[in-house]
Amino acid sequence: MSSSSDNPLVRFAAFWWALGVFALFGFSLLVVKLFTNSGEKPNALEEAAAAKRYEVRATVNTAQDAAFQYKEVEAGKVVQVPPHDVFAHLGQGLLSAKPVAVEKPEQIVPGSDRQMALSGAPVVDLAAVDALTPGPEVPVDPALIEAGKAQYMGGGACIACHGPTGEGGPIAPTLAGSEWVTGPVSNLIRIQLRGLGGPIQLKGAIYTPPVPMAALAHQDDNQIAAVLTYVRNSFGNKASAVLPEQVKMLRSEVGKPALVEADLIKP
Ligand code: HEC
Missing domain, CATH: 1.10.760.10 (Cytochrome c-like domain)
Known part of the structure; x- marks a missing residue:
């Protein structure tokens, strides 16, 4: 009588078992990795969304700056509407304030x-x-x-x-x-x-x-x-x-x- 290790059927089954265990091990590693990264992910998502909004805001600001320029109020009388130095001042004030990445409650990512x-x-x-x-x-x-x-x-x-x-x-x-x-x-x-x-x-x-x-x-x-x-x-x-x-x-x-x-x- 031959031992089971010589039996081709048993060897075949053992091969698939080994492969299955190996795959399971890889999968659990992946799960652990995802789990340990979950703290950083919401922050990254929030920051990425904020970066996009800052981009849009910069475009809007540029457009607004272009719109608020000199206006001729009567023939030959040109005024700045509104005073440009106020805008420069406002921009400076907003810059020196800590930028807020989150402006609306729905932009807060749970877990961040x-x-x-x-x-x-x-x-x-x-x-x-x-x-x-x-x-x-x-x-x-x-x-x-x-x-x-x-x-x-x-x-x-x-x-x-x-x-x-x-x-x-x-x-x-x-x-x-x-x-x-x-x-x-x-x-x-x-x-x-x-x-x-x-x-x-x-x-x-x-x-x-x-x-x-x-x-x-x-x-x-x-x-x-x-x-x-x-x-x-x-x-x-x-x-x-x-x-x-x-x-x-x-x-x-x-x-x-x-x-x-x-x-x-x-x-
Ligand atoms: C960038 C433009 C901007 C600047 C600068 C600004 N505000 Fe406003 N303010 C607004 C807008 C827009 C609203 C209305 C927001 C809304 O309805 O959701 C508002 C609303 C208000 C309100 C409540 C509504 C009302 O009209 O009574 C008060 C009070 C107010 N602002 C005070 C101030 C004061 C004081 C300053 C300066 C320290 C200031 N704001 C600077 C744009 C501005």
């Missing part, structure tokens, strides 16, 4: 570092921030309004989109008589720190911006408090001052996706 960080971010107590707002009887320091005006025209570059008299225009809504401006201070601070996109109800109409307002978090606490105090006390508006402490309490908002109206407290 950002998602982990945001899910662990402290919940901000908006009511506590608004509770610090001085009452209407407290006079607003004119020096603060002056500082805010400089910020509006310069470092914050609000003028570029909202116009010199806060009237707004094709690229931004009005600040004059806006219920948001004189409403809860936490809304205004969060808009500065996170930006705002999508349709918003304003003075009885729905305003839909062509481009969202970018976060202007490069401004420090004093600058944000001053500029918001300025808009709350200009263009026919009248409301309390905004305190730097209130801005400070909301700094953890920086880096979160741009706000939409539903994220705000109804004024």
Whole structure:
């Protein structure tokens, strides 16, 4: 009687078993590799999507720059609309601010570092921030309004989109008589720190911006408090001052996706 190893059938079966085990081993290696890479992959996806958006934004910026040039207002009188140095300033401000790869909640890839960080971010107590707002009887320091005006025209570059008299225009809504401006201070601070996109109800109409307002978090606490105090006390508006402490309490908002109206407290 011959041993089983001499049996061609047994040898044939053993060959296929060996091949099967080898393939299974290779497959499990692949699974382990995919599993260990899963931490980097969402980040890479997020970054790639962000790079694409930056490209699009650069193209839009170039087109806008070309559109905002000199205009002849009357025969022989040429003005720059709007002032070009404001745009240069705004660009500089946005550049020095940390670029936000994620602008909308749906751009966050589950499992990315950002998602982990945001899910662990402290919940901000908006009511506590608004509770610090001085009452209407407290006079607003004119020096603060002056500082805010400089910020509006310069470092914050609000003028570029909202116009010199806060009237707004094709690229931004009005600040004059806006219920948001004189409403809860936490809304205004969060808009500065996170930006705002999508349709918003304003003075009885729905305003839909062509481009969202970018976060202007490069401004420090004093600058944000001053500029918001300025808009709350200009263009026919009248409301309390905004305190730097209130801005400070909301700094953890920086880096979160741009706000939409539903994220705000109804004024
Ligand atoms: C790049 C253009 C741009 C700049 C610069 C800008 N904004 Fe805006 N702002 C917008 C747009 C667009 C909206 C509306 C966003 C929306 O409806 O989703 C808006 C909305 C607002 C709102 C809420 C709506 C309203 O009109 O009351 C406030 C308040 C505001 N901006 C204040 C400021 C202040 C203060 C600055 C400067 C520190 C500033 N913005 C700079 C474009 C801009």
